[in-house]
Amino acid sequence: MSKPARAVGIEITGVNLSYGATHVLKDVALSIRPGEFFAFLGPSGCGKTTLLRLIAGFAQAQTGKVLLDGQDVAPLPPWKRDVGMVFQSYALWPHMTVAKNVAFGLEERRLPRREIDRRVAEALDLVGLSAFAERRPAQLSGGQQQRVAVARTIAIEPKVLLLDEPLSNLDAKMRVSVRRELRSLQQRLGLTTIFVTHDQEEANTICDRIAVMDAGTVQQVGTPMELYENPANLFVANFLGSANILDERAGVPIPAGKRLVFRPQHAALTSPEGAPLRGPVTHREFLGATVRYAVRIGESEVLIETPFQSGNEMRSVGDQVGVDLPPRRMLFLPA
Amino acid sequence: MRGQYLLALAIALFLGVFLIVPVATVVYVAFTEKGGGGLTLVNFLDFGRTDLFVRSFWNSVYVSAMTVVWASVLALPLAYLTTRFEFRGAMLVQTLGFLPLIMPPFVGAVAMQLLFGRNGSVNLLLDEWFDFKIGFMEGLNGVIFLQAIHYFPFILVNLSAALRNIDRSMEEAAQNLGSHGLRLFRRIALPLALPGYIAGASLVFVKVFDDVATPLLLNVKEMLAPQAYLRITSIGIDDPMGYVISVVLILVAVATMWATALVMKGKDYATTQRGGGGLARRKLRPREQALAYAVVFFILALVLAPHVGLVLLSFATVWSFSPLPDGYTLAHYTRVLGDSSVYIKNTLLYAGLAATIDVVIGGAIAYLVLRTRLRGRQWLDWAASTALAVPGVVLGIGYLRAFYGVNLPDGTPLATLWIVIVLAIAIRRLPYALRAAYAALQQISISLEEAAENLGATKARTVRRVVIPLMTGGLLAGFVTSFATAAVELSAVLILVQSNSDAPLAYGLYVLMQTPAGRGAGAALGVIAVLIVAVCMWLSQLAADRSQRARGLDI
Ligand SMILES: Nc1ncnc2c1ncn2[C@@H]1O[C@H](COP(=O)(O)OP(=O)(O)O)[C@@H](O)[C@H]1O
Numbered sequence: 085m086s087k088p089a090r091a092v093g094i095e096i097t098g099v100n101l102s103y104g105a106t107h108v109l110k111d112v113a114l115s116i117r118p119g120e121f122f123a124f125l126g127p128s129g130c131g132k133t134t135l136l137r138l139i140a141g142f143a144q145a146q147t148g149k150v151l152l153d154g155q156d157v158a159p160l161p162p163w164k165r166d167v168g169m170v171f172q173s174y175a176l177w178p179h180m181t182v183a184k185n186v187a188f189g190l191e192e193r194r195l196p197r198r199e200i201d202r203r204v205a206e207a208l209d210l211v212g213l214s215a216f217a218e219r220r221p222a223q224l225s226g227g228q229q230q231r232v233a234v235a236r237t238i239a240i241e242p243k244v245l246l247l248d249e250p251l252s253n254l255d256a257k258m259r260v261s262v263r264r265e266l267r268s269l270q271q272r273l274g275l276t277t278i279f280v281t282h283d284q285e286e287a288n289t290i291c292d293r294i295a296v297m298d299a300g301t302v303q304q305v306g307t308p309m310e311l312y313e314n315p316a317n318l319f320v321a322n323f324l325g326s327a328n329i330l331d332e333r334a335g336v337p338i339p340a341g342k343r344l345v346f347r348p349q350h351a352a353l354t355s356p357e358g359a360p361l362r363g364p365v366t367h368r369e370f371l372g373a374t375v376r377y378a379v380r381i382g383e384s385e386v387l388i389e390t391p392f393q394s395g396n397e398m399r400s401v402g403d404q405v406g407v408d409l410p411p412r413r414m415l416f417l418p419a
Numbered sequence: 420m421r422g423q424y425l426l427a428l429a430i431a432l433f434l435g436v437f438l439i440v441p442v443a444t445v446v447y448v449a450f451t452e453k454g455g456g457g458l459t460l461v462n463f464l465d466f467g468r469t470d471l472f473v474r475s476f477w478n479s480v481y482v483s484a485m486t487v488v489w490a491s492v493l494a495l496p497l498a499y500l501t502t503r504f505e506f507r508g509a510m511l512v513q514t515l516g517f518l519p520l521i522m523p524p525f526v527g528a529v530a531m532q533l534l535f536g537r538n539g540s541v542n543l544l545l546d547e548w549f550d551f552k553i554g555f556m557e558g559l560n561g562v563i564f565l566q567a568i569h570y571f572p573f574i575l576v577n578l579s580a581a582l583r584n585i586d587r588s589m590e591e592a593a594q595n596l597g598s599h600g601l602r603l604f605r606r607i608a609l610p611l612a613l614p615g616y617i618a619g620a621s622l623v624f625v626k627v628f629d630d631v632a633t634p635l636l637l638n639v640k641e642m643l644a645p646q647a648y649l650r651i652t653s654i655g656i657d658d659p660m661g662y663v664i665s666v667v668l669i670l671v672a673v674a675t676m677w678a679t680a681l682v683m684k685g686k687d688y689a690t691t692q693r694g695g696g697g698l699a700r701r702k703l704r705p706r707e708q709a710l711a712y713a714v715v716f717f718i719l720a721l722v723l724a725p726h727v728g729l730v731l732l733s734f735a736t737v738w739s740f741s742p743l744p745d746g747y748t749l750a751h752y753t754r755v756l757g758d759s760s761v762y763i764k765n766t767l768l769y770a771g772l773a774a775t776i777d778v779v780i781g782g783a784i785a786y787l788v789l790r791t792r793l794r795g796r797q798w799l800d801w802a803a804s805t806a807l808a809v810p811g812v813v814l815g816i817g818y819l820r821a822f823y824g825v826n827l828p829d830g831t832p833l834a835t836l837w838i839v840i841v842l843a844i845a846i847r848r849l850p851y852a853l854r855a856a857y858a859a860l861q862q863i864s865i866s867l868e869e870a871a872e873n874l875g876a877t878k879a880r881t882v883r884r885v886v887i888p889l890m891t892g893g894l895l896a897g898f899v900t901s902f903a904t905a906a907v908e909l910s911a912v913l914i915l916v917q918s919n920s921d922a923p924l925a926y927g928l929y930v931l932m933q934t935p936a937g938r939g940a941g942a943a944l945g946v947i948a949v950l951i952v953a954v955c956m957w958l959s960q961l962a963a964d965r966s967q968r969a970r971g972l973d974i
Pocket residue numbers: 103106108126127128129130131132133134135
């Protein structure tokens with residue numbers, strides 16, 4: 085466990101999966117590199133859990149393949165896949181102590197007792213819970229339970245690690261520290277990991293690459309920065325940070341069938357004279373480091389965030405303003 | 420406020436006189452010297468020194484434990500099959516759950532002897548075809564066999580409910596870590612369902628331990644509950660041994676419940692889970708399917724055997740030393756519906772009265788506990804619930820002893836009146852009616868009552884115009900269940916019946932079954948009892964459904 089195992093890549097091609105009449109996964113294709121920390125990011129109900137369960141063997145696709153390390157896993161039942169999954173509810177067994185929970189997978193593999201004890205101790209040590217080995221899951225906090233679930237999974241040294249919204253049952257403060265722990269653990273183990281979340285901040289902060297999903301399709305795959313800077317479509321632009329979207333009625337030239345997209349902090353307010361984008365301020369929010377203005381342009385409303393420094397000129401609601409947008413910050417995305 | 424107070428007082432008085440005093444009397448007599456001396460442990464020493472009693476005690480422990488074992492052997496595969504596989508026979512298995520409620524084990528005892536006894540149908544056929552016999556019904560085996568067949572559904576129902584409530588991710592996590600099949604079932608599902616299993620198992624243990632009539636009808640006398648009965652009826656109500664045995668019976672029941680609570684402590688896994696679904700059920704392969712059906716039909720045949728035997732016996736002219744009766748007749752039914760019809764009349768009267776008492780008192784206690792702030796109201800609940808730990812035979816002995824000295828103005832002892840039988844039955848069934856009343860009241864939002872009071876209704880009028888109408892469905896279901904189980908109550912009745920004209924059906928059946936000549940008529944009474952109970956069960960289901968629809972809970 086201490087020495088990084090040989091990392092394994094995951095290849096998903098042409099997957100379609102339906103439950104009865106609901107088409108849950110549509111033509112999903114993904115390539116996850118060995119040792120990568122990969123995220124499935126998308127709104128609730130878009131099929132992230134289903135895709136994860138497909139990899140773990142708990143769901144069957146009608147078409148397509150899942151390759152682990154180049155091998156088709158279709159004929160393997162869940163218990164032969166060596167794919168470690170941490171469930172959203174953690175699924176710790178209440179009738180076993182923490183140590184017993186962690187030992188379970190090793191016992192199923194019929195390892196010698198001494199080897200089991202050693203690896204349980206190692207796994208608990210890795211997540212910092214050695215002192216809690218004899219407790220029951222019910223006697224642990226949410227964060228501790230989550231770490232037991234992780235320890236239980238990595239103890240079997242799985243080929244890949246699947247995490248289904250592992251932070252969703254934690255309070256906001258815990259989330260930040262636990263996600264850092266997860267990241268450093270993954271780095272130490274060098275384990276190919278898929279992290280499912282609906283929270284873009286979580287995905288951005290710890291993942292190498294992200295697959296943004298919507299309604300059962302993969303919208304775009306890339307590093308957090310690529311996705312932010314170059315979203316492939318309006319959904320991605322909107323889902324990762326806030327984006328202003330304008331159509332041809334805004335008063336600037338926009339190619340047919342496209343929309344103008346820009347980030348609130350990439351524009352500045354100017355005087356309305358001569359500005360191609362202009363309108364009245366409809367709203368103002370003071371956020372501390374920045375001030376956020378809402379400006380009506382034609383039928384739409386855009387948000388502009390300007391840095392706040394004392395002494396800066398403030399606009400008031402009703403003021404006519406112009407929006408200054410450098411051309412290199414303009415994105416034209418398919419409608 | 421004063422009304423509530425008086426109501427609580429009246430209930431306390433009732434429970435005191437008809438539950439606490441009789442039981443306390445039994446305990447007191449067990450600890451006093453024969454002939455009214457001082458307090459002593461001598462009786463218990465006598466008990467320990469009497470081989471017969473010690474043997475009976477261990478026999479009872481053995482029979483109860485083995486019943487639990489065999490009932491589990493029958494229940495486990497069925498529970499596993501119905502909760503983990505897509506299996507068409509599952510419905511069939513679930514309906515088995517109601518059979519023991521329809522017919523208590525003593526009813527089918529003699530019929531089972533004719534089917535499985537040394538010279539019963541099965542052994543006659545085995546002997547003819549394969550030249551050997553199986554001692555299903557020999558001695559204690561017979562009691563175990565009969566009780567296991569009757570009570571395994573208690574374990575089945577509890578166990579399958581518990582299995583179904585296991586969060587599906589609990590088992591998926593185990594699969595993910597490399598476990599599957601029976602091993603997964605043993606390591607994850609079964610331990611998580613353990614509380615449900617234990618609840619069922621301890622219930623079965625206590626029921627078997629307290630049963631008087633089944634062993635006696637199988638001619639097994641060396642068990643503890645039958646000994647209590649025999650002691651009192653053959654030696655008399657002054658002999659302390661019956662009372663000592665009674666105390667032992669109570670202690671065993673209490674100890675079992677206490678041990679159950681202890682084992683269950685910290686094991687209420689249901690609350691820590693989201694519940695729902697269990698694993699996706701697997702389809703059975705054709706060979707597995709055939710095996711599964713074979714198991715189900717084998718068990719189904721066993722479960723139905725007492726019923727089938729009873730029906731055969733009720734129509735048989737003569738049935739002995741042959742696999743099937745020699746001929747068939749309606750004579751037993753004409754006899755039972757003719758001169759023995761007093762049994763049926765008494766049963767309807769007693770069960771009806773007892774169920775009414777239960778629903779009224781149960782409803783009142785539920786109201787006082789859930790809706791008032793009366794001090795000590797919880798005690799009423801506890802007092803009523805202690806009836807669960809009092810075996811029927813003990814209650815019967817207690818009534819006999821406590822009320823024998825009490826004479827009516829015309830000189831007849833209170834204990835010989837038929838109304839005493841009704842009261843004993845009512846006390847025995849009260850805990851069940853109480854649970855039903857709680858359930859019914861808990862479903863009514865308290866704001867409905869507050870709205871009525873806000874509009875100017877007094878407490879009493881609110882109860883009458885809002886609470887009772889809304890509780891009707893639940894109370895009706897409670898009434899019917901109480902009625903059905905009261906109709907076949909025997910252990911308390913056995914001691915209290917003084918003359919045949921006051922006897923209910925269960926008693927008549929017991930007496931008739933004692934002689935070969937009476938068996939046919941006894942079986943006919945049994946069939947009638949089963950029909951009464953079955954109709955009641957169906958009605959209670961109907962009442963529960965209707966009240967649910969009335970409240971708009973059904974879509
Ligand atoms: N077993 C199932 N049967 C039917 N529909 C399902 C099942 N599992 C998931 N779905 C549907 O598939 C869609 C995707 O679900 P899921 O993968 O859980 O989404 P996510 O994890 O992204 O929130 C949802 O619309 C859900 O209702």
